[in-house]
Amino acid sequence: LGVSANWEYADTEGRKGGYFTMDAHMSRAVTEVFVRLYEQGLIYRAKRLVNWDPVLHTVVSDLEVDSEEEDGRLWEIVYPGEGFSVTVATTRPETMLGDVAVAVNPRDERYRTLVGRKVELPLTGRSIPVIADDYVDPEFGSGCVKITPAHDFNDYQVGARHGLEPVNIFTPDASVNDNAPPAYRGLERFAARKTILADLKAAGLLVSEKAYKLRVPRSGRSGAVVEPMLTDQWFVKMESLARDGLEAVASGAVRFVPEHWTATYNHWLKNIIDWPISRQLWWGHQIPAWYDDAGNITVARSEDEASQKAKGKPLRRDPDVLDTWFSSQLVPFSSLGWPEKTPDLETFLPSSVLVTGNDIIFFWVARMIMAARHFTGQVPFRDVYINAIVRDAEGEKMSKSKGNTIDPLDLIDGTTLDALLAKSTVGLMKAEHKERIERYVKSHYPNGIPAFGADAVRFTFASLATFTITLNFDLNRCEGYRNFCNKLWNATRFVLMNAEGKDCGQDEQRPVELSVWDRWIISTLQRAEAEVEAAFAEYRFDNAAAAIYRFVWDEYCDWYVEIAKQQLADGNEAGQRATRRTLVRVLETALRLAHPIIPFITEELWQSVAPLAGKKGETIMLQPYPKSQPEKLDAAAEREVALAKEFVNATRNLRSDMKVPPKDRIALYATGQPSAATVSATVSLARVAEFKVVEELPQSDSPVAVVGPHRIMPYIEVDPAKERERLSKEVARLNGEISKARAQLGNTSFVQRAPAAVVQQMRERVAGFEATLAKVSAQLERLRR
RNA sequence: GGGCGCUUAGCUCAGCGGUAGAGCGCUGCCCUUACAAGGCAGAUGUCGUAGGUUCGACCCCUACAGCGCCCACCA
Numbered sequence: 001l002g003v004s005a006n007w008e009y010a011d012t013e014g015r016k017g018g019y020f021t022m023d024a025h026m027s028r029a030v031t032e033v034f035v036r037l038y039e040q041g042l043i044y045r046a047k048r049l050v051n052w053d054p055v056l057h058t059v060v061s062d063l064e065v066d067s068e069e070e071d072g073r074l075w076e077i078v079y080p081g082e083g084f085s086v087t088v089a090t091t092r093p094e095t096m097l098g099d100v101a102v103a104v105n106p107r108d109e110r111y112r113t114l115v116g117r118k119v120e121l122p123l124t125g126r127s128i129p130v131i132a133d134d135y136v137d138p139e140f141g142s143g144c145v146k147i148t149p150a151h152d153f154n155d156y157q158v159g160a161r162h163g164l165e166p167v168n169i170f171t172p173d174a175s176v177n178d179n180a181p182p183a184y185r186g187l188e189r190f191a192a193r194k195t196i197l198a199d200l201k202a203a204g205l206l207v208s209e210k211a212y213k214l215r216v217p218r219s220g221r222s223g224a225v226v227e228p229m230l231t232d233q234w235f236v237k238m239e240s241l242a243r244d245g246l247e248a249v250a251s252g253a254v255r256f257v258p259e260h261w262t263a264t265y266n267h268w269l270k271n272i273i274d275w276p277i278s279r280q281l282w283w284g285h286q287i288p289a290w291y292d293d294a295g296n297i298t299v300a301r302s303e304d305e306a307s308q309k310a311k312g313k314p315l316r317r318d319p320d321v322l323d324t325w326f327s328s329q330l331v332p333f334s335s336l337g338w339p340e341k342t343p344d345l346e347t348f349l350p351s352s353v354l355v356t357g358n359d360i361i362f363f364w365v366a367r368m369i370m371a372a373r374h375f376t377g378q379v380p381f382r383d384v385y386i387n388a389i390v391r392d393a394e395g396e397k398m399s400k401s402k403g404n405t406i407d408p409l410d411l412i413d414g415t416t417l418d419a420l421l422a423k424s425t426v427g428l429m430k431a432e433h434k435e436r437i438e439r440y441v442k443s444h445y446p447n448g449i450p451a452f453g454a455d456a457v458r459f460t461f462a463s464l465a466t467f468t469i470t471l472n473f474d475l476n477r478c479e480g481y482r483n484f485c486n487k488l489w490n491a492t493r494f495v496l497m498n499a500e501g502k503d504c505g506q507d508e509q510r511p512v513e514l515s516v517w518d519r520w521i522i523s524t525l526q527r528a529e530a531e532v533e534a535a536f537a538e539y540r541f542d543n544a545a546a547a548i549y550r551f552v553w554d555e556y557c558d559w560y561v562e563i564a565k566q567q568l569a570d571g572n573e574a575g576q577r578a579t580r581r582t583l584v585r586v587l588e589t590a591l592r593l594a595h596p597i598i599p600f601i602t603e604e605l606w607q608s609v610a611p612l613a614g615k616k617g618e619t620i621m622l623q624p625y626p627k628s629q630p631e632k633l634d635a636a637a638e639r640e641v642a643l644a645k646e647f648v649n650a651t652r653n654l655r656s657d658m659k660v661p662p663k664d665r666i667a668l669y670a671t672g673q674p675s676a677a678t679v680s681a682t683v684s685l686a687r688v689a690e691f692k693v694v695e696e697l698p699q700s701d702s703p704v705a706v707v708g709p710h711r712i713m714p715y716i717e718v719d720p721a722k723e724r725e726r727l728s729k730e731v732a733r734l735n736g737e738i739s740k741a742r743a744q745l746g747n748t749s750f751v752q753r754a755p756a757a758v759v760q761q762m763r764e765r766v767a768g769f770e771a772t773l774a775k776v777s778a779q780l781e782r783l784r785r
Numbered sequence: 786g787g788g789c790g791c792u793u794a795g796c797u798c799a800g801c802g803g804u805a806g807a808g809c810g811c812u813g814c815c816c817u818u819a820c821a822a823g824g825c826a827g828a829u830g831u832c833g834u835a836g837g838u839u840c841g842a843c844c845c846c847u848a849c850a851g852c853g854c855c856c857a858c859c860a
Contacts, residue, residue, distance in 0.1 A: 152858085157858085477796095478809095479808085565819095659814080753840045761803080762803085
C-alpha cells in the first residue's frame with residue numbers, strides 16, 4: 001500500500017528505535033519500569049479473585065475476557081434449615097460446593113427472621129448462615145442468593161463484607177479439589193455439574209430447571225469459560241495513573257480524532273480497576289521478583305541486585321511473566337532508548353499522531369498515555385486517529401470463521417474465484433462452516449477479484465475514511481478509484497506527448513502569454529491545494545481524496561486539457577508556450593498533491609513530468625508538498641471561465657436534446673458580447689462550426705437557451721411541436737422556482753428576520769429566473785404563432 | 786442497565802440552518818488519435834417515523850422505531 005517507513009529503524013538491535021518485544025534493550029526498560037513502580041508502591045502482589053483460564057492455566061485481565069450471551073439454564077435448589085428452607089437460583093450449580101452463605105436483602109420481610117440462622121448446604125454436610133446484604137435484589141427469583149466467594153466476583157465482595165472465608169473448590173484445571181466432598185473430587189467442573197444435579201434431584205432438592213440466557217465469560221485466547229479463582233498475582237495500582245491519563249486528554253495534550261472516542265476513553269479510565277499483570281505463561285518478560293524460603297519478596301533489576309538486597313539468602317525467581325501489554329505500553333519511549341536520554345527520545349517523543357483502531361483504546365492507547373506520562377512526564381503522541389472498522393459488503397464484521405475477510409493483496413493483485421475459495425476455507429476450525437463460506441464467496445466474487453493496484457486500493461480507503469465507526473466495504477468503489485488512477489495516467493500521457501521535446505516555457509527570457517483558461521486552471525489549483533491541506537489537517541482523508549479527484553478529473557481533464565488541445569493547435573508561439581508550461585506545471589503540482597494517496601503512479605509519472613516543469617530531484621517523495629498561493633487566485637479568470645463553461649454546457653445540452661449527432665458541427669447564434677474564452681471553448685468543446693454574435697436571434701424555430709446575459713440558438717432544424725414541449729417544460733420549471741422564491745420573499749418575517757445577504761440573494765435569484773423566463777417565454781410565444 | 790454511533794438516489798458513502806451531492810449501477814448518443822477502465826447528455830430521493838424550535842430544518846431539540854458497537858456484578 002506504499003507505507004513509507006524509515007527502514008533504517010528496522011534494525012532490531014535497538015540502536016535505532018526499531019524493536020522486537022524480547023530485545024535486550026526492551027527487556028531492560030520493562031524491568032526498570034517494574035522495579036520503579038514497585039518501589040513507588042504502584043505494583044503489589046496480592047491474593048485476589050481473578051479471571052482464570054483453566055486451559056492455559058493463567059490469569060487474564062478483564063479486557064482479555066469476552067462475554068457473549070449464550071443459551072444456558074437456571075436451576076432452583078432448596079437449602080433446608082431447621083423448620084424452614086430457602087430456595088436459591090443458580091446458573092452454575094457446581095459452585096454450591098464452595099458456598100459459604102445464603103444472602104437475602106435486609107429489607108426483605110419474607111426472610112427477616114431467618115437472618116443469622118443456618119441452613120444445610122446439600123451434598124456437603126456443611127451448614128452455612130443466612131446473611132443480609134444490599135447486593136441482593138429481592139425482586140429476582142426467590143430473593144435468596146447462594147454466596148460463593150471463591151468463584152464469583154460479586155460473592156467475593158459479599159463474603160468480604162461479612163468476614164466469610166472463601167472456599168476454593170477448583171484445581172487450576174477447574175476440576176473439583178479436595179475441599180469438596182470425596183464424591184466430587186477430580187471431576188471436571190461440567191461433569192461435576194451433572195453429577196451434582198443428579199444427586200440434588202435424587203435428594204428432592206432440585207425445584208426447577210429452565211432455559212436461560214446468560215453472558216458467558218470466555219478467555220479471548222483459548223475460548224475456555226473463565227473461572228474466577230483466588231490466586232496470588234501481581235497488580236498495578238491504577239487510580240493515580242488513570243487520573244493522570246484522564247488529565248492528559250482533558251487538557252488537550254492528547255486529542256482523539258474523531259473526538260467522540262474521548263467519551264469511551266474517559267469512561268474506562270473513570271471506572272478502572274487494578275490491572276493484574278502477571279501471567280502464568282512461559283513466553284514473555286519474566287517478572288523481576290525473587291522469593292526467599294520464608295516467602296519474602298525482593299524486587300530488583302537483576303539477579304545480583306536481588307541477591308545483594310536479600311543479603312545472600314537463597315532466592316527463587318518468580319516464574320511468571322508479564323502481560324504482553326505491560327511492555328507494549330512502554331513502546332513510545334522504550335523503543336527510543338529509554339531509560340537513557342537518547343537523541344531519538346528527544347526528537348520523537350511525543351510523536352504527532354498514533355493511527356489505530358478503537359478496539360485497542362483500552363488495551364494499548366490508554367496505557368501508553370499513562371505510562372509515558374508517568375515515566376517521561378510527556379504524552380506519547382498528540383493526536384490519536386481512530387480509523388473505522390471495515391466490514392464486509394453486507395455489513396457483517398469480517399472474520400475468518402465467516403469467510404468474509406478481504407486480503408488487501410487480493411485487491412491489489414487480483415485473484416480468481418478458485419483461489420479465493422481455497423484461501424477462505426483453508427484451516428477452518430469448524431468444517432461445517434465450509435459450505436456457508438463457499439456460498440458467501442461465490443455470491444460476492446463470482447469472477448474473483450480484478451487487480452486494482454495498490455494506488456487504487458489506497459485511494460479507496462482514503463475515500464472511505466470518514467468519521468464513522470464502521471464502514472461497509474464495497475468493491476465497486478474500488479473500481480471507480482482505479483479508473484481515476486488510469487485517468488491520471490492517461491492525462492499525463494497526453495501532456496507528455498505534447499510537451500516532451502518542446503518548449504515548455506522554462507526559459508524566462510522567452511515571451512509567455514497566459515490565456516484566461518491558463519490563469520483559471522492555475523487559480524483553481526490553488527483552491528484545490530487549500531482544500532486538501534484543510535482536509536489533511538482535520539484527518540478527513542475522504543475530503544482530501546475527493547478534492548484531488550475533482551480537481552484532476554472534473555477541472556484539469558474535462559476542461560483544461562480539452563481547451564489546451566485547441567490552444568496548442570491555434571495559438572501563437574507565446575500562447576503555445578504558455579499552454580505547455582501550464583499543462584506541465586499544473587500537472588507536476590497535482591502529482592505532488594496526490595502523492596500521499598497515490599504513491600506509486602505519481603512517482604512514476606513525476607519522473608517524466610518534473611524535468612519538463614523545471615523540477616529537479618531524485619524522487620517525488622522528497623519534494624515539498626504543494627501549498628496554496630493566494631496571489632495566484634484569479635477571480636476575474638474564474639468568473640469568465642464559469643460563464644464560458646455554462647455556455648458550453650448549454651450548447652451541448654441543446655445539441656443533446658435535439659439529438660444532434662456528436663460529430664455534426666453546427667452554427668450557433670449568440671446575443672450579448674461573449675468573451676474570447678467563451679467563443680473559443682464553445683467552438684471546440686460544443687463542436688460549433690460557426691459562432692455568430694448577433695444583436696437579435698434570427699426568427700427561427702430553432703431551440704433557444706439562456707446563459708447569463710446571453711441568449712443562444714444553435715441553427716438546427718427542429719420539429720416545432722417538440723421544441724414547444726421542451727420550452728413549456730422549461731417555463732414550468734422556472735415558474736415553479738419563481739413562485740417558491742416569491743413565497744419566501746412575500747413572507748414578512750423572512751424579509752425582516754433573515755440576514756440581509758440571504759434576502760438579497762433570494763431577490764437576485766428571482767430576478768435571474770424572471771429574466772430567463774422572459775426570454776424563454778418570448779421564444780415559446782414565437783413558436784406558437 | 787449505562788455509553789457511543791448510524792438511518793440521505795438501486796448499492797457504498799459525503800453533506801448540513803438558506804436552490805439535495807459523489808463513486809458505482811441505470812437510460813440515450815458516441816470507437817472524436819490522452820483515456821470505451823473513456824466522452825457527452827440524462828433519469829432516479831415525502832434526507833427512518835412523529836412532534837417541537839426557527840422567517841426557514843436533511844441539518845438543532847424531544848420522543849419513537851430499526852441497525853451496529855463498547856462497557857456493566859443481577860444470582
